[in-house]
Amino acid sequence: MDPRFTLQFIAKKDGQLLREALQEWRISKRAVTAIKFDGGLLTVNGVEHNVRYILQLGDCVEVTFPPEKKSDGLAVEHGDLTIVYEDEAILIVEKPAHQNTIPSREHPTGSIANLVCGHFQQQGLASTAHIVTRLDHDTSGLLCIAKHAYIHHLTGLAQRSREISRKYEAIVHGHIEHDSQSIIAPIGRKKTSIIEREVRADGQYAQTDVTVLKRFFLNSEPMTYIRLQLHTGRTHQIRVHMAYLGHPLVGDDLYGGSRHFIDRQALHCVSLEIAHPLTNEPLQFTSMLPDDMLRLVKLSCL
Missing domain, CATH: 3.10.290 (Structural Genomics Hypothetical 15.5 Kd Protein In mrcA-pckA Intergenic Region; Chain A)
Known part of the structure; x- marks a missing residue:
């Protein structure tokens, strides 16, 4: 074959x-x-x-199309992938917290991309992992992978025209005043860091819509459970925008959050909507809030 x-x-x-x-x-x-x-x-x-x-x-x-070759730094690994959907063009998986989407210097193995390469190898596909929607190491939830460079090209066009919709849920410090709002603030790299981003006048356009789901207290600490929709996909966008608003994500110590309640930023991609790159069929996938975040909401009091 x-x-x-x-x-x-x-x-x-x-x-x-x-x-x-x-x-x-x-x-x-x-x-x-x-x-x-x-x-x-x-x-x-x-x-x-x-x-x-x-x-x-x-x-x-x-x-x-010619057979694809993976980069030398992307090792083929076999392990558990939580597959939500798969066909000849795309793969939708659910990423747990504390796992990289792609390898990094600190985490060269064990990433979603490594495991996807192993999955493709088992299927006999001459392809590599093309990440369409990336999640940070400590962010959990749905992400999309293209099974071929041509499909990645098509999904890239869809992203640039904002035809891929992602919704997140998060828990932030403090009680957000407005029930719904749109944060439009440009994001760029912080001059003193190679990792951190910040809102800055010369940054790239970024827009995040925020809807309050619940305001609560946890051990006398005010918190807000929110839903967010991205209109752009800047690095650390939700984390930067919420810190800029004065409500950093719980657990996000890089941007001012506390890890007293959870050992990672309380952020989960709950919804992914995409038109199939080949058939244009609308596809929608959802994911339940993970236990560590659900525990905070359940322990809360008004």
């Missing part, structure tokens, strides 16, 4: 160059070059052709 990723398209125009059709199918020039030189294949009605071939209405075009 050919492990290469293959897609079929039907020509919708008479007399169109194959090259032009590939562009309409959002196959980039770089991908076409890789197909030509790195082991891919273009066929029309089962016969190999180059991009100058003139299509006829109804022709069946098959695009076989």
Whole structure:
């Protein structure tokens, strides 16, 4: 069985160059070059052709992408993945807290990406892990992985046009005054740190919507249980915006939160909505609040 990723398209125009059709199918020039030189294949009605071939209405075009190679620093590992959804194009998994999405210098192994590579190897896929929606090491919840570079390209286009929706739930210090609000404040790297971000005038546009679910006290400490929707995907966006608002996440000691109640930032991705990159079918996935965060809410008092 050919492990290469293959897609079929039907020509919708008479007399169109194959090259032009590939562009309409959002196959980039770089991908076409890789197909030509790195082991891919273009066929029309089962016969190999180059991009100058003139299509006829109804022709069946098959695009076989070259096999992918993972980076040398991404080790193949086998372990437990909590898979919420999987098909030929995308993989939705639930990431626990205290696990990296991708390897880092501090955590070179055991990441979601390492395990996904092992999962793909078991399936016989000539692919690597393409992370679409990344979560911080201590953030839990849903994330999306593309099973091929072309799918990653399509989901990247969807992200840039804000067609992928993510909702989070968090517990923050203090009682937030307004039941709902939108934080629009640019985020950039803090000059004194390679890790921290901050709201700064020369940062990138960032928008986070905040809705209060519950205000409560825990051991006389005021806290607010909130739902958040991201309109942009800046690094540490929710953590930075909530600290900027004066309500850092409980457990987020990098941005002013206390770890007295929980040993990580109390942040969980509860919802992920995406149009399927190949069929455009709307997909929605949800995730329950994890036990460590649920415990704080259940222990609360008004």
